[in-house]
Amino acid sequence: MNLSASVGNLCRTTVEKHSEELLEISRSIHANPETAFSEHRSAALLADFLAARGFAVERGAAGLETAFVARYGDGPLAVALCAEYDALPGMGHACGHNVIAAASTGAGLALREVADRLGLTVMVVGTPAEEDGGGKLIMLERGVFDEVSVAMMVHPAPEENCAPRSLAIADLQVRYTGRATHPALSPELGVNAADALTVAQVAIGLARQHFEERQMVHGIVTRGGDSPNVVADDTAARYYLRAGDLSSLHRLESRVRSCFEAGAVATGCGHEVTEVSPAYAELRHDPWLVAAYRDAARELGRPLVSPEAEAAMATGSTDMGNVSRVVPSLHPTIAIDGGGAVNHQPEFAAACVSPSADRAVLDGALALAWTAAQAASDEAQRDRLLALHAARRAGTPPDAR
Incomplete structure (x- = not known):
């Protein structure tokens, strides 16, 4: 990574400092699964946690009771860390959204520490109803992502894939x-x-x-x-x-x-x-963000595979695809050990509170934070992302990719 040592180390130290709190968030959401648009406890848990740590929290964002936007800083480059927390009917967190919520929250905390230095607005965006209902799509249509320059999240899966091809x-x-x-x-x-x-x-x-x-x-x-x-x-x-x-x-x-x-x-x-x-819609990954995330994941010792192998992996679908058609986006998967189980199996739900899932929370948080910090620190990429955002707000967006 080309990220300055001071910024990178501060992000790491922050994630480590809050590690037990982040893992408790993951376990608490997992133990209390809530389905689409009914995630009242999960949304409140995250919103309260972030509010207590200096974020200005808008609850009920986009007119959705279980959506929120938590903001810190006022820099021109706005980074949205999407937190999913809905569960599957009858199967609980067999897609690992508890890991997503905790990782995005951890990334938000890490970026809070460098927001002023890097000219960031840090946004942890609570997005309900990914499994069924399209929470992000509704929030996109109602303007929640209008101020966003970069949107990102990380999703647990059996394999590590920095650029999954969703359907x-x-x-x-x-x-x-x-x-x-x-x-x-x-x-x-x-x-x-x-x-x-x-x-x-x-x-x-x-x-x-x-x-x-x-x-x-x-x-x-x-x-x-x-x-x-x-x-x-x-x-x-x-x-x-x-x-x-x-x-x-x-x-x-x-x-x-x-x-x-x-x-x-x-x-x-x-x-x-x-x-x-x-x-x-299908996902459209920003290639530069993918490369930066891959460098961060490699730095953390994640089990990376080749881009060719990534392209051959089976994937599902996500409403993050709709966001990615408008905002430069990143949606990698992060591997947890499911013992051969895959997403949407009961055994995978059990694996989402295993030691490998705990590591995925902390590694995912740090990799996202490093990627966002790298984008803010790289003058050419920062200018590109801000130009894309300005063009979109003017109504003439170039291809976000």
């Missing part, structure tokens, strides 16, 4: 309505909504042969009927559609909507398709 995603529900009847006494009077759902599922399954690269569909039946002895007149399913980018996602959505329509046409049912959550 764009759409979240759709289809509902079929038919006519109930007795399936033995008067089956001819029925219009079977369960059959409509079956036809749609088969159509999607057959369509997979012709999907484009990185397109995929997966879903669950959320309502299948009430009794085997009544022809189902009301069924529903929820599907995630993923693709390499938004353009590909739009083509996939058109095909899947046709499959939904096929179920209705084949059975005579009515059908309705609704968007459950707003579409998430």
Whole structure:
């Protein structure tokens, strides 16, 4: 790293000083999982912690009860450290958002110590509902990121990946309505909504042969009927559609909507398709930020792999993708030892409070802080980031990448 020794050491000392508090935050959020837009305890925990350490905290940011923005400093280069803290329904923190929240908080504390020296505004942004609901997208649309020059966070995963290739995603529900009847006494009077759902599922399954690269569909039946002895007149399913980018996602959505329509046409049912959550875009990493983070992670002895290996790793989807289309962004993954488990498995939830997860909190906090400090210290990069921000505010943004 080219970061000055005094700045780098001060960041490290600050993270070490607050290490037990940061790990307690991680463990407390993990022990009390809260799902999308219901993360009242987690948001209050972080907001109170930062307020007690000199941050000016805006609670209920963007009109969302469980969102907040904590600010320190008034420098021209505003760095947003995104803290996620929502859990998965029925599975708790199997995606490790407790680690994310604590790492972003730790990075905020470290940057607080050098904010005046580096001309920073440090923002820890509490972003609810990443798993389901698009909290960051809502906050982006409502202006929370308008003042931000750089947005960053770090996400736990089985592997270390400084530039993961996330997928764009759409979240759709289809509902079929038919006519109930007795399936033995008067089956001819029925219009079977369960059959409509079956036809749609088969159509999607057959369509997979012709999907484009990185397109995929997966879903669950959320309502299948009430009794085997009544022809189902009301069924529903929820599907995630993923693709390499938004353009590909739009083509996939058109095909899947046709499959939904096929179920209705084949059975005579009515059908309705609704968007459950707003579409998430694919991530666009800022290459310079990725390189700076990679240097920081290497300095910390993280288990890095080659950029070629990174590109081949499977990834999920995130609403940070929408932020990254507007603000120069960084969203690396940081490895924890899940014993072979991956995100969204119960075993991974258990691993998110293991010793390797604790190390990920502290290493992630320091790597993010070093990356932001390096961007603020490098005159050319600082000027680039400020110019991008000024152009965006003027309504003529160049490509953030």
